[in-house]
Amino acid sequence: MSSLLPPSLSDTIVALSTPPGSGAIALVRLSGSQAIALTESIFAGKSLQEQATHTLHFGTLRDGERILDEVVVSLFRAPRSYTREDVVEISCHGSDYIVQQVLSLLVRGGARLAEAGEFTKRAFLHGAFDLAQAEAVADLIASDSALSHQVAMQQMRGGFSRELKELRARLVQFASLLELELDFGEEDVEFADRSGLTNLLQELEGIIRQLLRSFELGNVIKNGVTTVIAGKPNAGKSTLLNALLNEERAIVSAIPGTTRDFIEDEVSLEGIRFRFVDTAGLRDTTDVVESMGVERTRQRVRQAALLLYLFDLTTASPAQLAAELAELNPGNLIPALAVGNKLDQISSAEAAAYADTDALLLSAATGRGMDELKQALLQKVRGTGLDRTGSATIVTNVRHARSLEAALAALLAVQAGLQSNTGTELLAADLRRALAYLGEITGEISTDDLLTSIFTQFCIGK
Template sequence: MAIGLPPSLSDTIVALSTPPGAGAIALLRLSGPQAILLTDVVFAGKRLRDQPSHTLHVGTIRDGARILDEVVVSLFRGPHSYTREDVVEISTHGSDYIVQEVLTLLLRHGARLAEAGEFTKRAFLHGAFDLAQAEAVADLIAADSALSHQVAMRQMRGGFSQELKDLRGRLVQFAALLELELDFGEEDVEFADRTGLVQLLQEVQQLVRRLLRSFELGNVIKNGVTTVIAGRPNAGKSTLLNALLNEERAIVSDVAGTTRDLIEDEVSIEGIRFRFVDTAGLRDTTDVVESIGVERTLKRVQQAALVVYLFDITTTTPADLKAEIEALKLPAGVGVLAVGNKLDVAPDTDQEAFLTRPGTVLIAASRGDGLDELRQELLARVRLDGLDRTGSSTIVTNLRHAQSLEQANQHLDAVLMGLSTGAGTELLAADLRHALAALGQITGEISNDDLLTSIFTQFCIGK
């Protein structure tokens, strides 16, 4: 259902929808009431206003007698288009000069430049999809792994929205009965079965909490895991980074203190992005430059989502390892994985000292021994147990959604508390309204201009 449309929707907007820079093809997109007529003015070929929707037309774009380019024009008549308005897409050659000339020509004939995310915003305002689905469009564009693509695609196709709709629908009926009680307040009647309401609220809250728990995993899928490789000098941190990336990214040397600055790169492990950070070896040093590197290491460790503490099996005892990890003073919530290196040269007695230590992985980074086990342990540390690889389970990836779910959860708590203490209908109805509003903010059933501006300005211009 379309909502009230702002005056700016009477404009016809235009933007480059392909990345800027020279390429084979560039695509300019127009949307709005004059999109077809405006294009007709500059297009030499079939008269577009007479052509049916979802058709392609070859011709030229002309500025008076001057031919700017040979193009293909795609025609989409509203409401059967992305924005539900008339949409024209002009495929030109990818020259920056051609793009700017065609864009300037369209602006001169009455179009205006689109704002960031304005095409998707118009689609939302015209009721093509809800706000959660609109945000999923941006996530789909940014998806850089199979899992992030899977989650964004499910949300864009309305899986999350349908789950929220079902939740709200179960609450609305009881909310209406409570409101009815307020209308008959002087007659002291109860239309809403309090026992049934408690059971319903508990079921809905259980679903809300499941969605909230999924945000931890969703955040990992969307943003990746910042993983700092820390340890003493010559533990093999740079060798491990190179082995995980399968390339010579960091300099490897027997000289202690070779790495003095942070070296970062990403690798995908079963669809989860890990951003590994190689750091300076942790030790007391009088070298000014190396000491700066150590300070940066300690600072980055505090900011990590996960710390891989690498140690040399041949020179470290279990007591040493325990003390070194404790010295990091990791904040609550930062996981640490102890990884013993140089398995290939360590005597059996050194290996045995750590084999019984829970959560410790032994590897030989230079040969690649134990790396598969390390990868599996990394995945286990980001709690993939909640991942349904069939795509049938909703995973929350958006912080705004998680915050709204938390608000809904708190208001549901308040309603349950009110029911247990015999609170008046006015208080119960008010808290239930707040819970419904929090859920409605996710899909845009309840929204405001500031919220929409905040969301859509994060999109790229041509989308």
């Protein structure tokens, strides 16, 4: 297959695969036909050319007679490597100076600095995995919660790809029969059973719709639950944000209107990532800047996955709470959690007035009720199935979702064509479109522009 690859992919590439900056260890990775020879040209130790794959070798790196560092070299011979090419990984000390010297020596010897994502791109082009799995590598690197890690691992191991390939294989069988009919168009014969095709299309429509529904959940897993903290000035929104984050992230002041713009930060609760957004207090004001903040708050609420409405127990009443929530979240279109703050400043009798409401009462300043709030937040999102992902296929990638939507539209067009007795040529064209969109996800059908767009989002050393 290498003879079919673009010339640039015949180069031996090199990059730092650990984060830049001083550290105990840095890992420099090479991939390509000259990876072992280039490394050996600056390595003093065993002859690397004579060593077996998947072995480690201690020695020194030298620039002429000058010893640069003591290193451990890992050898992975093609095709038993990440890229399916010869790969060498040099573990050196994590000095910026040492790393730059090593890279410079290897580039002078004939290597080329790798582009973003080029190691993974080579792995894809050499058939190590498909495009959906390659994108899952980036998701795995970026995962910062138990759920995002779980979903990325499931996709990287090919769960989503297998499901798509099964869908595509079943469609290919019918598409080939329709194409055969076109070859015998003058003889008016049907090789594809129309009723069988209808049943298959309906089944595939259901599967794709289920995958598309999972995207809403997948987006939350990947990007976190955007939770907007809204309420009137001095309700304690900034104090609550600080309590949730366990740090002084937001300025706390008794002066109304202190918060005029968004303050965002994230916290993981039992593996689910919440992105909390502290907003400007909701009130009528003549201050132009504060008024802009209030309007932006209302806009942000409409975009939220979850609304945490905070009210002041010392000034509000259950009736006022209901009216304020109805005005801010008409029709309960956004999942909302009403939270009464300053529980430490009211009597038990005053707190009892909220017994018939769904409001949760707490004191952000003292920490009383914070554990209950965290559990209430988890319960709000668990209704979406976040804690029951198991081995289910979940779509987390926007590109995949758009391709699935386009494939579904093509399948619906085929169904409509069957019902209206559309000619075989049009049915076959719509089926080809559906197959193409499904193939785009796994990379069975791809373009240079698509691959460039995907792999440039990776870090350099991956």
